[in-house]
Amino acid sequence: MIEGRSRSVKEQVALCQTDGQDCYSNYDHSYAGWLFSVDECGPRAGHCFARCGAHGEIASLTLMHESGEFANPKIRVFKMFYWSAGKKVEAWLTEPMRPGHYPLLVVLHGGWPWDMRHLHRVTTVIGVNVFPSFSYYEDFSSKIVTITPAYRGYGKSQGSVQGMFGDTLDADNAMKAAFSLHHVKPNDTYVWGVSMGGGIALMLASEQKGIRAVVADSPFVGWDITAYWARRLKETSTFNSGEVLYATYAYGSAHFAVRSPYDHTSTIHAPVLLLQGEKDHHVIWETVESLYQRMKKEGKGVSLVLYKTGHHGLENKHWYASTYAWIQWMNRYGLPGPYSAGFMNSVGL
Numbered sequence: 580m581i582e583g584r585s586r587s588v589k590e591q592v593a594l595c596q597t598d599g600q601d602c603y604s605n606y607d608h609s610y611a612g613w614l615f616s617v618d619e620c621g622p623r624a625g626h627c628f629a630r631c632g633a634h635g636e637i638a639s640l641t642l643m644h645e646s647g648e649f650a651n652p653k654i655r656v657f658k659m660f661y662w663s664a665g666k667k668v669e670a671w672l673t674e675p676m677r678p679g680h681y682p683l684l685v686v687l688h689g690g691w692p693w694d695m696r697h698l699h700r701v702t703t704v705i706g707v708n709v710f711p712s713f714s715y716y717e718d719f720s721s722k723i724v725t726i727t728p729a730y731r732g733y734g735k736s737q738g739s740v741q742g743m744f745g746d747t748l749d750a751d752n753a754m755k756a757a758f759s760l761h762h763v764k765p766n767d768t769y770v771w772g773v774s775m776g777g778g779i780a781l782m783l784a785s786e787q788k789g790i791r792a793v794v795a796d797s798p799f800v801g802w803d804i805t806a807y808w809a810r811r812l813k814e815t816s817t818f819n820s821g822e823v824l825y826a827t828y829a830y831g832s833a834h835f836a837v838r839s840p841y842d843h844t845s846t847i848h849a850p851v852l853l854l855q856g857e858k859d860h861h862v863i864w865e866t867v868e869s870l871y872q873r874m875k876k877e878g879k880g881v882s883l884v885l886y887k888t889g890h891h892g893l894e895n896k897h898w899y900a901s902t903y904a905w906i907q908w909m910n911r912y913g914l915p916g917p918y919s920a921g922f923m924n925s926v927g928l
Contacts, residue, residue: 634748635755636662640672651919652676653721661728661756663749666737670728670753671710675721682767682791683757684719684909684917685783686727687750689774689892692799692838695740701733704774709733720916724763728753743775743799743838747782754783767791769914770849771905773892774861775799781840781847781870790849792912794905797855797862797891800870801839808863841866844873850880852908854901856889882908 638660657672675681689704702709709729719725730746731738741749757763766789772780777798784793799805836842851874855867864885871883884904886897893901909917 633662634664635752635759637756637760638662638667640760651717651719651721651921653919654717654719656716659726659756660735661752663731663752664738664745666731668728668731668736668738668749668753669710669734670726670756671716672727672757673716673719673723673725675724677721678762680762680764681722681724682769682914683754683763684723684725684914685750685754685768685770685780686725687770687772687776687779688727688729688733689772689776689797690730690733690746691740692743692775692778692802694742694745695732698732698740699738700735701740704733718918718922720919722915723917724757725917726753726757743778743782746775747779747786750779750783751786765789767913769909769912769917770794771796771909773797778840781851782843784849784851785840785843785846788848792909792914793847793849793851794908795851795853795867796893796901796905797859798840798853798867798870799862800866801841802835803839804841804866804869805863808865808869812863812865841870841873844870844877844879847874847879850908850912851882852905853881853883854886854893854904855883856886856891856893856897858888859891861891 640660641658643656643658653676654673655676657674659670659672660667661670662668688709690701690709691698691704710727716725716727728750729736730741730749732740736749754768768787768790769792770780770783770790771794772778773796775798777795778800780793780795781798781800784790853867853871855862855864857864868883868885871881874881884901886893886901889897889901906917
C-alpha cells in the first residue's frame with residue numbers, strides 16, 4: 580500500500596501545484612509547514628483542494644490546535660477530509676510534534692453493517708458520538724500517528740451510510756491518506772475497532788499484511804453467522820436479527836460472504852484480541868465466540884475475553900478492564916502507548 584517514502588505536508592502542496600490543482604500559497608510560520616483546510620479553518624491556514632478524487636488522496640487538512648493551546652503539547656491534532664469512492668470523507672488525525680517515523684494506530688467507530696442510503700451526516704450511533712470530544716484526541720500518545728475515519732454518511736462526510744463493505748473501503752482509504760502525508764513506519768500498523776468498526780478491523784486484517792495487531796470490541800462478525808445464531812437461539816431482541824433473517828432468506832448467505840469477517844479468517848495473519856460482553860443486545864455474543872473458535876482451529880493468533888455482565892461496547896464498569904486489556908495487547912505486539920502518560924495516570928492504568 581505504501582509506494583516509496585511518505586510525503587511531507589510541504590511536499591504534498593508541491594505535488595498539488597505540479598498537478599495543476601487549485602492551490603493557494605499561504606505559508607504559516609507558526610506551524611513551520613503547510614496547512615490544508617476546509618470551511619471551518621482558521622484565517623492563517625493555507626489551502627489546497629485536491630480535485631482528482633483518487634482513493635485515499637487528501638482533499639483537505641486543518642491543524643486544529645497549535646502547540647501549547649491544549650493539554651498535550653507533544654502532538655498535533657488535524658481535521659482531515661480524504662477521497663473515497665468519489666466522496667470526501669471526514670477523519671481526525673494526530674501526529675507527534677517531534678520529527679521521526681512512527682507506527683500508525685487506526686481507530687474505527689461503530690455503525691450500521693448494512694447500507695442505509697437515506698441516512699446522511701450521522702453523528703451518533705446507538706447513543707454514542709461518532710467523533711468524541713476534542714480532548715479524546717489530545718490523549719493519544721506522542722509516539723504514534725493515529726487516524727479516526729468517519730466513513731461515508733457519518734459526521735461531515737459526503738454520501739450516505741454504506742454498510743460493512745463500503746465502510747471497509749473508506750477505512751482502507753483513510754490509511755492510504757495517512758501514509759501519503761506522514762512519516763509512518765512501513766508494516767507497522769495497528770487497528771482497533773468497536774461494534775461494526777471491530778468487523779472492519781478484522782476485514783482490513785484479512786486484506787493487508789502490514790497490520791501487526793488487531794483489537795475488536797463487541798465486533799459485528801458477519802450476516803451469515805449472525806443469522807445462524809439468531810435462528811438457533813430464536814433471538815428476537817438483537818438489534819439486527821430481523822434484518823439478518825430477511826437478508827439471508829432473500830439473498831442467500833453467499834451474497835454476504837464478501838462482507839463477513841467470519842468468512843475471511845483464513846487470510847488474517849495479525850494477532851487478534853476479541854473483547855465481548857455476554858449481555859450485549861446488539862451483537863449476539865456467540866457469533867464472536869464462533870469466530871474465535873474458527874480462528875483457533877486455523878492456527879491463528881487469537882484471544883477472546885468474555886465479560887459475563889458486559890453490554891455493547893463494554894462501557895461503564897467494564898471500561899477500565901477492557902481498555903487495559905487492549906492497551907496491553909497492542910504493547911505486546913510493539914505499539915508504544917497508545918495513550919499519553921497523563922491519561923494513563925488519570926484513569927489508573
